[in-house]
Amino acid sequence: MNEVAGQFSADWEPALTEAPRAPAFIVTLYGDVVEPRGGMLWMGTLIECCAVHGLNESLVRTAVSRLVGAGRLEGVRIGRRSYYRLSDAARDEFRDAARLLFSPVPAPDDWLLCLSDGLREADLPGAWARLSPNVAIAPNREDVAPLDGILMRAKHLDGHGDLRSLSRERWALDDVATAYESFVKRHSGLLERIDGGAHLSAAESLALRLRLVHDYRHAALIDPRLPRAAWPQDWPAERARKLFVAAYVGLSDRADAYVGAEFVNNDGMLMARNEETDRRLFQLKREAAA
Structure with missing residues (x-):
């Protein structure tokens, strides 16, 4: 070599x-x-x-x-x-x-939302991002681990808001x-x-x-x-x-x-x-x- x-x-x-x-x-x-x-x-x-x-x-x-x-x-x-x-x-x-x-x-088609007061002080893992102190969002993929809290599945409605920005x-x-x-x-x-x-x-x-x-x-x-x-x-x-x-x-x-x-x-x-x-x-x- x-x-x-x-x-x-x-x-x-x-x-x-x-x-x-x-x-x-x-x-x-x-x-x-x-x-x-x-x-x-x-x-x-x-x-x-x-x-x-x-x-x-x-x-x-x-x-x-x-x-x-x-x-x-x-x-x-x-x-x-x-x-x-x-x-x-x-x-x-x-x-x-x-x-x-x-x-x-x-690539996923929709999203996960997590609502929890515990998110305020938490470091978000992986693909999760914070929307507000107690709300986080992530792509809905099988390899994304859920967070502790109320978990929801969400879909973006076309023409409502600038998702790309x-x-x-x-x-x-x-x-x-x-x-x-x-x-x-x-x-x-x-x-x-x-x-x-x-x-x-x-x-x-x-x-x-x-x-x-x-x-x-x-x-x-x-x-x-x-x-x-x-x-x-x-x-x-x-x-x-x-x-x-x-x-x-x-x-x-x-x-x-x-x-x-x-x-x-x-x-x-x-x-x-x-x-x-x-x-x-x-x-x-x-x-x-x-």
Whole structure:
């Protein structure tokens, strides 16, 4: 893997010219590559993979130490080698993120309202937003947890009030749009390279897929995924989603082959593919064909 470190230039691929933050990128690496293949990775492999993205060994070791301190990674020493896996709490969080990336819940049609005096001092979780001190609203999706209080289901009546302005204000949708637009700008050249038959090595394919996941994950995690009627004009979420799906599928054969050839865990090598990685790809291919 060392021979590919630092070979990506601005002329080759804009997505790889700016180094990511080490802790966040390590989280991406575990979510995309390591967790679906058992969860354990040798520190040496982690260092080599991060070097391709401009993260030196010192940065990686510091980031891993902080992730361990935060209870997100756990270390295992076997002989002279150190291996790291996700903690149980982080594993549950990763599963939720994986569902968002690989099998997202469709956009809802209506809303949830919660009425409770207890909302006055509460920090609202997830996609919930405050309408008044004792009223909160959220998109009515199966993955949105209800709040304690009187819960109602509501539907917006067309022609009554400016729902788009309300949603932009309450959920800071301008920030979400900026994240999606940045993702599209950074990765828009990928499909042309893939569809045009550009030669991408297995190492390059994995590097590009990791940055694709890293940038899309950032945007998708801050997206409240509201009903379509609340989307601002020219909402970029669908363009970003189509780019993510097509590029991930197009890069995965070679990227996964590289994982199977180069990534080391406590049992030897990570598998190139398994039931979980095949399931992810199947879901994305089905989405692309819909």
